[in-house]
Amino acid sequence: MLSPIALRRWSWLHKWSSLVCTVFMLLLCLTGLPLIFHHDIEHLLGTNVEAPEVPAGSAHVSLDQVMATAQARYPQLGGMFASQQDDDDRIWFVTLSRTPTSEDGMKQVAVDARSGLALAEPKLDEGFMHIMFSLHVDLFAGLPGKLFLGLMGVLLVLAIVSGVVLYAPFMRKLEFGTVRRERSTRTRWLDLHNLLGIVTLVWALVVGATGVINTWADLVIKYWQFDQLSQMVAPYKNKPALTQLGSLETAVAAARALEPDMKVGFIAFPGTSFSSPHHYGVFMRGTTPLTARLFKPVLVDAETGLVTDSRNLPWYVTALLVSQPLHFGDYGGRPMQILWALLDLATIVVLGSGLYLWLQRRQPKAAAADLAAGRAL
Template identity: 25%
Template sequence: MKLSAHAFTRFWDVHAWAGVIGGLVLYVMFLTGAITLFHDELEVWQEPLAQQAPLPGTHQALFERALAKLPARPESVWFYPKATGAAQLGYEDPKTGSWQKLWFDGHTGELIPERERLTAFLYNLHFLWHEVTGDWLYRASGFLAVALLLAIVTGVLIHLKDIVRQFHQFRPDKSRRVLWSDMHKVLGVMGLPFQLLYAYTGALIVLAPLLLGAFVGPVFGGDEKRAEAVFWGMPGESTEKAGAPAAVLSLDELAARARAVEPRLAPESYRVLYPGRANGGVDVQGPLHGTTPESDGAVRMRLIDGKVLHVDSPAAETAMGATWRWVRGLHYAEFGGLPLRFLFFVLALATAATILTGNSVWLARRESRRESPGNLLLAGLTVGVGAGTLVATAALFLTSRLLPFDLRDRGSTEDFVFVSVFVFCAAWACMVEDRRALWWQGVGLAGVLLLPVPVLAARWSEAGLFGAGPRIPAVAGVDVALLVTALSLCGIAVALRRGAKQSDKARPAKAAEANGETGRAVALAPAGTFESPGTQR
């Protein structure tokens, strides 16, 4: 199929502008999303309390001990007695309304506020959320996912006529411009199913709740609870009063009853409303084994007699619930185990590279307008954000292992380090005139910052690669991954430096050919991009 010249130009413009405007933020989202695929392992790695041997005893006994340490009994509390590590407790502070998350150190009997935020920060950055910025940036990430969808569809349309050829075409021996263009097309075409999947599910996850509000009135007659039950599969919590103190069933008994109702449920955590009260209830939550995708399920029961109020599982779900389970399951890679997450990790990095090579192609096509402020800014930001995100992430990991765990505002300090390094890199790249060296310097710096992290991690944990104690697979695995990433980044920096040097040697001759026109254009994009300004698109 061949498009008309007019349609081709329009689609090309939409593809390029959608990519240029949203690309760099999407790059950060994909990079942090790639790391977030290993969220569970990182959570264990970052916090020594998560590596403790679990205490013997019932869940109910542990829960009672933890509750007794709180200044006041909360109305609703989340309790997560982990199979490995200290138990966790979460509740909404009645004074501030903020969500409090605590560790219950079973050995000392102390409640310790959550102190390490590295994983949570990277996860939140993936969808542009932070306590400081609130919801609006998060919503913007949903619209960025729509922009990505637009860029993908228009990208397919403009390459439709020769998409099969571009499937297999990569010519590293040609000019750098052709190389970036080929890479952009190969990565874009091969990664198409993955990018479509993430753009679509990402947009739905962020924007669908907004749509719910629009349907509550006309479809559910203003009944918000019924709308939520249909939409999420689980009705909202009861609005009944707590009732009098009463003898209630233990969490262990309730977990056993939940398993009897849904045998695939592996109870992991509890959300208890009005603990120890007559009108109290509990959601027994956990993964549902043997489902694709591996979703979480829950059984809601009364505390006093264990009467089942609701079951959230594929067997009892609505069509909407099933759709939602698939959307989330695909987006969070809840199938295929560790091998699938590694594959998704590679594809997420490939998508990040698609975005950067797309920007390089854009700059190369506008070589005649290379001095325009817009192009200079885009060139600076492409290097600054591209390499800066790597440097800031490496600095975040390093800070997380350097700061003492009892430091007040430890989490905020880590956030501050990431943001300042990121902003500095972006600003620096926009200010310097010759950006050719910035790529290898940035990538190399990220590698150097990351290199000591596994060794420093042994300060806090004996379960890692350099620890003296028995190894925990998640902790040792993250150490190995960090070491491999650091060495890979250093290797890539060396290769980029070599490429930049070769391109420097070749440049005077090329410049002489082009009537003495010298190199600011070359400084706009990765080294060598403008060696041969051919007619390749």
Template identity: 20%
Template sequence: MAKTLWPKSSSARVDSALSAHSVMGLVISALLFVVCLSGAVAVFEDELEWWEQPNTATVESVSPAVLQSTAEEVLRRDPETTHLYVYPPRENWPRMVAGGDNGMYVVDEDGTFVRPLEAKWNEFLIHLHYYLNLPESFGMIIVAIFGVMLVSMAISGLLAHPRIFRDAFRFKRQGQPRLAQADLHNRLSVWTAPFVVAVAGTGAMIGLFLVGALVFAQTNFDGDTRKLSESIFGGEVVEADETPAPITGIDLAVQQLAKDVPGKPPFLIVMHEPGQKSQHIQFYVDHKDRLIYGESYTYSTDGELLATAHNADGPVGQQIAMSMYRVHFGDFGGVAMKLIYFILGLMLCVIIAGGLNIYFLKRREKGRAAPRLEALWSGWVWGCTLFLPVTLIAAILGLSVGWLVALYWIGSAACSLAACALTSAAMAGNVLRVVLGMALMLCVVIHAAVVGGDWSNPYILLSSVSLFVTGAAFAVWPFLRGGFRPVVAGKDLSFTPGE
């Protein structure tokens, strides 16, 4: 027998190493599941933000004069801001929001400031998806690495499947549990592969671009990331002049934009250096035939066109960079595309959960079942899903963002540990499904009681109905499937871990 460099190990040591390896795999999959789950929900961030503050009338259009008065009011409320932001109503989004560096406000069609824009749960959700609630620089790196891993797994999975086209629509739900799980995993992986590569790839590129920018700025621009950005996208088009000046020109610039770019109203207006002599106005205009975030036009307060960013017809790298956001979040094609992204995102979550299911079932077949790890995984999958509506309820009742973060992670971990200590994977999944359904329905009830809302607003009504119907489906599904019969480890696999 050939000699090996590795010392001989006892079976106990081998088992211990395998267990450690399994736990590390669980941790990676657990965090990846959270990233994908939060991303699927975050597709509807605009709708959820409005749902959190529903008592706002719709705004179909605003005049240039209202845009001007809105900017003046923002500067009055936030005199220290270096930028003003106005989001006028746009197609399929009849709402207006404006603010400065220190806060945003909901604005009515006549320019009245209705209330500060506060959507604590939406803020928590976005930070969860972008950074896993970690410090932003570090969290972005971790999430970007997960994006690279997802792309690698999608490509390697396709290369490892020699009959990808022939088996694309073959699905064996019955038979040996592991084979059924593997078949589900493979079919969903094939169907979602283009989506996974596009979404995970753009997410990884966004995160790694920020990391690369920090490194490149340190080595070439003395750590000044602003100089790096200016070298890529261009710098300020007006020389800085801090001489105080009245805030003017937005109404004139809007009118001139309508002449220069007819039929394309801006979806974002940014005034740089407001209240100074060098103030100027930047418009982002939607190009419906392109995936870019938007074309940018910069005007003086006299209505003169100073610069165009050429995001739509500039260098290929610039066009790709400006397309990352919309490809990643499905922010094109309206509500229908968002719904498709949401469904594909949930399918990706099922793929991740199924990967661990297959691993646990293989262990069972080899006589090395790990029921505690199975329960731990099932508790995590359904626990971190459950605590999305739980934190939403807490936000409606007034809990701050910091407490939402603590509640989510502690609650999810508690579900996982309780499942591991007290029950089987199958039973944990069924119980948490029912609780998840009740929490979703309770969101709607508490929201109606505490916040209220304009039920004639289709965005508010559809959001509430969707939450309630989804909750009802989760609550009754285990009973329809007979999921609460006694389960004996290794005997009843009708509900596998995280199914």
């Protein structure tokens, strides 16, 4: 049983942590909803790249041919990344840039892995889904935007925890889930706010906590580069720069030979932040719904095509990779997507009703209704 002083303190924490983060959490819930169904929306908008039908069992062309096709579109640019979707190995998405560390001016070419023909040039910085993703991830503000949203996520977690603490004394005279329909409009919204808040409690905590972790992604990757990647490439520290890259197909074949039970997730070209000036970084992934999100880097000498190092990712990177599918609900197929969408909509109601209750609380009539309901926010 909370003392009156403790109750007031928890109430203050719940009110202000909620108020500060509510508008931003509403924005994240609204932008996160289409991201749950991003593949379907891209298909409807015609921005999703579709692989043409070919005879069953058609062989794949070499990655060197894939790269030649992509670079023929932009001969002045060099390779940056090459990747495939988790569940579709028919298309290679090749990202090209002026330099390996470019942050703008990048181009992407989708190449059919079976015919070696260019299928499309997906736009990386425009369109509806790009706007939704950028608002959701960093508010178009880069790392500062991510860290700010991370802070809002921490406040959300505090609001949830304090709300749970306050729920028990509030419901001591009511049955669980009661919505007092005979009372005022504000009281009904208060009961609905509390009910949906408890129903979505676990989901909101999971999504809020994983969202906070995701906002640290840039910092986590930078620490991995400083901590582990620097050790993996240390023997090449004083070697002269490469004048010509060796076969990409040979490098990937070496990585596959090292990890025959894994698939290629993505390839980082020499000089990018996921490799070194002397290595192809071939990131292998598992084949189950969970392990498909977990990568194992294999560094391959970009000149000789020989594997020079491979290590399991440290726990902090693994935590980041696991948090991403949990946050977006995109690891359990359609049922998980629908569940995530319904819980997202319920959370929008919780956030909106909380804002409504605070605004109404500032009205004298609402304050009197609060006293009558036996509730002090």
